[in-house]
Amino acid sequence: MRAVRLSVSVAAAAALTAGVAGCAEKSDGASGDGAIQVTATDSKCDVSDKEFPAGHVKLAVENKGSKVTEVYIYAPGDRIVTERENIGPGTKAEITAEVRAGDYQIACKPGMKGHGIRQDVKASGKGAAKKLDPRLDKAVAEYRKYVQTQADETLPLAQKFADAVKAGDIDAAKAAYAPSRIGWERTEPVAESFGDIDPKVDVREDGLEKGQKWTGWHKLEKALWQDEKITGADKKLADTLMKDLKDWVQKVGRADINPTSMANGAKELLDEVATGKVTGEEERYSHTDLVDFKANVEGAQKSYELLRPVAAKNDPELAKELDTQFKAINKQLAGYEEGDGYVSYDTVGKKERKELSDGVNALAEPLSKLAAAVVK
Incomplete structure (x- = not known):
C-alpha cells in the first residue's frame, strides 16, 4: 500500500525507464565509487548531482533527519523507477537502478508520507550498455508469467468477495476477503509501478491524499469488521473494486519487468511487511496481516529464486545468506498457521511481533544487495 500517485502511459514510461542494476557510472560531483549522494533530513532532500x-x-x-524516510526515483507522471523504504534516522542505504535518458525527480519522504521533498534531475546520453548473463532474460520471462498468473488468479477470488458483499452476506465476505488479496500482495511492486491503481484498491484511510475518495479493499474491510454492516454504497464499491482490479490485470502484461525491478521489488515487499504487516496497521480491522505477510514473502522469494543462479555465481555468500534467511522466516510463519490460513494477528503478542520483525530485518538486509549482485 502506498500514497496516491498519478498515472503515466506505459509506453512513455518504457521509453524513460528500465531496470538493470549494476555498477554505477562516474558522474561529476559523485563520490569516488560513482554514487550520487542523497542527503535526507526532515525538511530537505539534497542531491549531489542534478545531471548525470x-x-x-x-x-x-x-x-x-529524525524521522524514518524513503527515497524514490520518479519518471514523469510519478512513474516509479525505483524506491527504498524504511531508512531510519542516522542510517545509510544504497539504491541501484538503470535509467534511460530523460527527466526525473528524486524524492525524499520524511515520515514515509505524502508527496515528498523533490529534486528535479536529468539523465543525459543514450545510457551505458552492459552485456548481462543470458539467464537473466529467462528469469525476467518467468517472472512476467508469474505476475500475470497471480493477477489472473486474483480476479475470481476477488469476484467471490465482491459477490458476497453485494449479497449482503457479511460472514461470506469476511471469509473471502484475505484470499482475494494474496495475488496482489505477492506482486504489489509491479501493480504500484503503474501509479494510479494501488491508491484505488489498497489505500488505508490514513493514507488518503487531500481530496482523494476512499475506495478499495480496506474500506470494505472496515465496513465488515468495524461497522459490521454492508450498505448500498458498499455494494457499489465492490463493483468499483472489480473494475479497478480488471484494469490492473489488463496492464500487468505491459509492465516494465527486468532484473533490477525484480530484485528491488523483492526488497520492497519486505519493506511492506516491516511497515504494515508486522505493525498490524495494514489489516487493522480484519487482523489478517499474517496472510499478507506470507504473500509478501512468497513474492519476494519467487523473484530471488529466479535470479538466484546468477546471484549465486556473482556473490555466493549473499546467496547462501538469503537461502538461510528465507528458510528462517518461512519457519517462523509456519508457527502461526491455523487451518488453511493463519491466526488472527491481534492474538500475536508484543514479544512474538518483535521476533517476526527481527526475522524480517534479517532477511531485508541481504535482500537489499540482490540488485547489485545479479549484474556484477
Missing part, C-alpha cells in the same frame, strides 16, 4: 549520465546509477542515501 544515463545508464547504471547508484544512489548513496544518508538520512540525517
Whole structure:
C-alpha cells in the first residue's frame, strides 16, 4: 500500500525507464565509487548531482533527519523507477537502478508520507550498455508469467468477495476477503509501478491524499469488521473494486519487468511487511496481516529464486545468506498457521511481533544487495 500517485502511459514510461542494476557510472560531483549522494533530513532532500549520465546509477542515501524516510526515483507522471523504504534516522542505504535518458525527480519522504521533498534531475546520453548473463532474460520471462498468473488468479477470488458483499452476506465476505488479496500482495511492486491503481484498491484511510475518495479493499474491510454492516454504497464499491482490479490485470502484461525491478521489488515487499504487516496497521480491522505477510514473502522469494543462479555465481555468500534467511522466516510463519490460513494477528503478542520483525530485518538486509549482485 502506498500514497496516491498519478498515472503515466506505459509506453512513455518504457521509453524513460528500465531496470538493470549494476555498477554505477562516474558522474561529476559523485563520490569516488560513482554514487550520487542523497542527503535526507526532515525538511530537505539534497542531491549531489542534478545531471548525470544515463545508464547504471547508484544512489548513496544518508538520512540525517529524525524521522524514518524513503527515497524514490520518479519518471514523469510519478512513474516509479525505483524506491527504498524504511531508512531510519542516522542510517545509510544504497539504491541501484538503470535509467534511460530523460527527466526525473528524486524524492525524499520524511515520515514515509505524502508527496515528498523533490529534486528535479536529468539523465543525459543514450545510457551505458552492459552485456548481462543470458539467464537473466529467462528469469525476467518467468517472472512476467508469474505476475500475470497471480493477477489472473486474483480476479475470481476477488469476484467471490465482491459477490458476497453485494449479497449482503457479511460472514461470506469476511471469509473471502484475505484470499482475494494474496495475488496482489505477492506482486504489489509491479501493480504500484503503474501509479494510479494501488491508491484505488489498497489505500488505508490514513493514507488518503487531500481530496482523494476512499475506495478499495480496506474500506470494505472496515465496513465488515468495524461497522459490521454492508450498505448500498458498499455494494457499489465492490463493483468499483472489480473494475479497478480488471484494469490492473489488463496492464500487468505491459509492465516494465527486468532484473533490477525484480530484485528491488523483492526488497520492497519486505519493506511492506516491516511497515504494515508486522505493525498490524495494514489489516487493522480484519487482523489478517499474517496472510499478507506470507504473500509478501512468497513474492519476494519467487523473484530471488529466479535470479538466484546468477546471484549465486556473482556473490555466493549473499546467496547462501538469503537461502538461510528465507528458510528462517518461512519457519517462523509456519508457527502461526491455523487451518488453511493463519491466526488472527491481534492474538500475536508484543514479544512474538518483535521476533517476526527481527526475522524480517534479517532477511531485508541481504535482500537489499540482490540488485547489485545479479549484474556484477
